[in-house]
Amino acid sequence: MFTSGMDDLVVFIAVARERNFTRAAARLGVSPSAVSQTIRGLEERLGVRLLTRTTRSVTRTEAGEKLLLEIAPLLERIDAHLSAISDLRQHPSGTVRITADEFAARHVVWPKLATLLETYPDVVVELITDYGLTDIVAERFDAGIRLGGIIDADMIAVPIGPEMRMVTVATPGYLARYGTPHRPEELTAHRCINLRLPTHGGLYSWEFGSGENEFRVRVGGPLIMNSVLQILDACLAGVGLAQLPDTQVRPYLDSGALTEVLGAWSDSFPGYHLYYPSRRQQTAAFRVVLDALRDWQAPG
Numbered sequence: 679m680f681t682s683g684m685d686d687l688v689v690f691i692a693v694a695r696e697r698n699f700t701r702a703a704a705r706l707g708v709s710p711s712a713v714s715q716t717i718r719g720l721e722e723r724l725g726v727r728l729l730t731r732t733t734r735s736v737t738r739t740e741a742g743e744k745l746l747l748e749i750a751p752l753l754e755r756i757d758a759h760l761s762a763i764s765d766l767r768q769h770p771s772g773t774v775r776i777t778a779d780e781f782a783a784r785h786v787v788w789p790k791l792a793t794l795l796e797t798y799p800d801v802v803v804e805l806i807t808d809y810g811l812t813d814i815v816a817e818r819f820d821a822g823i824r825l826g827g828i829i830d831a832d833m834i835a836v837p838i839g840p841e842m843r844m845v846t847v848a849t850p851g852y853l854a855r856y857g858t859p860h861r862p863e864e865l866t867a868h869r870c871i872n873l874r875l876p877t878h879g880g881l882y883s884w885e886f887g888s889g890e891n892e893f894r895v896r897v898g899g900p901l902i903m904n905s906v907l908q909i910l911d912a913c914l915a916g917v918g919l920a921q922l923p924d925t926q927v928r929p930y931l932d933s934g935a936l937t938e939v940l941g942a943w944s945d946s947f948p949g950y951h952l953y954y955p956s957r958r959q960q961t962a963a964f965r966v967v968l969d970a971l972r973d974w975q976a977p978g
Contacts, residue, residue: 684753685716686716686719686720687720687749687753688706688753689702689706689713689716689717689720690716690717690720690728690729690742690745690746690749691746691749691750691753692705692706692713693713693717693729693736694728694729694738694742694746695746696736697735697736697737698735698736699713699714699717699731699736717729724741726739726741727739727741727742728741728742728745729742769798769800770798770800770801770961770962770963770965770966771798771800771801771962771963772800772801772802772961772962772963773801773802773803773804773963774801774802774803774804774820774821774961774963774964774967775804775806775818775819775820775821776803776804776805776806776819776820776821776822776823776952776967777805777806777807777808777812777814777817777819777821777822777823778805778806778807778808778822778823778824779807779808779809779823779824779906780807780809780905780906780907781906781907781923781926782823782824782950783805783807783823784907785923785925785926786823786838786839786950786971787805787823787971788805790970790971790973791803791805791967791970793970794966794967794970797966798963798966800963801963801966801967803967806819809875809904814953814954814955815955820954820964821952821953821954821964821967821968822952822953822954823838823950823951823952823953823971824950824951824953825842825947825948825949825950825951826947826948826949826950826951829951829953830953832955832956833953833954833955833956834953834954834955834956835951835952835953836951836952836953836968836971836972837948837949837950837951837972838949838950838951838952838971838972839949839950840949841946841947841948841949842923842924842925842946842947842948842949842950843923843924843944843945843946843947844884844885844921844922844923844924844944844947845921845922845923845924845927845931845938845941845944846859846865846884846919846920846921846938846939846940846944847913847919847920847921847922847927847930847931847936847937847938847939848913848916848918848919848920848936848937848939849913849914849915849916849935849936849937850934850937851916852869852916852917852918852919853937853939856868856869858939859919859939859940860939860940861940861943862884862886862893862895862940862943863895865884865895865897865919866895866896866897866898868897868899868918868919869899869900869917869918869919870884870897870898870899870918870919870920870921871899871901871902871903871909871912871913871917871918871919871920872897872898872899872901872902872903873902873903873904873906873909874902874903874904881896881902882921883895883896883897884896884897884921885921885947886940886943886944886945887943887944887945888942888943888945892945897919899917899918899919900917900918901917901918906922906923906926909922910922910926910927910930913936914930914935914936919939952968952971952972
């Protein structure tokens with residue numbers, strides 16, 4: 679009925695304290711015969727009698743008394759530690775390290791973290807912004823956040839946002855001065871603001887698509903930056919055309935501060951995913967962060 683080892687000691691302590699096999703069995707939720715068999719097996723393995731049984735009572739022998747006094751406090755401490763660990767499921771704590779690009783950190787992660795950190799005050803999130811494809815295992819990150827199409831196949835990837843669309847934009851003033859491009863290939867004659875990608879050390883090639891026809895255009899211009907937030911500021915200043923996420927520029931399109939061009943060549947693509955190694959042991963803190971980030975469809 680019971681396995682040897684700790685379970686046998688739990689049975690012994692129950693009988694020794696209750697001084698009755700029937701009451702101990704009821705407390706443990708098993709039959710009196712199972713309790714009796716467990717005690718008999720424990721005594722045989724130890725080679726000493728622990729309890730003296732009569733028709734009216736159960737008393738502890740000298741060996742039984744010694745075992746109870748020494749073992750019971752140890753088992754109680756173990757049980758307390760296990761309860762504390764289990765309590766972490768209700769009160770998650772610890773640090774969760776995440777790497778994300780600048781746009782994802784600001785527009786995807788932070789809106790969720792603000793509420794989460796208030797709900798779980800013992801959870802600490804270390805959010806490192808980086809455009810590179812960080813090796814999260816080597817760099818000891820718990821997870822990374824990148825666009826769905828560039829995540830390694832050996833990672834578990836969880837969508838944490840909707841599909842996205844890169845849009846090509848400029849100020850009305852720029853378009854009035856330099857003209858409006860009507861086809862992607864016309865961008866080579868325009869002033870474009872480039873993004874430097876740290877992963878490959880090269881410049882981001884602007885992406886376009888029309889149906890199943892997807893292609894890239896290498897653009898040039900007076901300014902190269904490594905931050906989409908800086909590129910947005912430069913674009914708003916009229917420096918040139920920029921290709922940026924629709925979510926980032928939507929308020930400026932709605933206000934008229936920016937104008938979208940080449941909209942017919944702007945296709946949707948997989949949005950941001952949180953990814954982590956398949957062999958990763960999830961902590962309670964990691965689970966609450968994961969649940970908060972992937973709950974992007976909840977509103978409305």
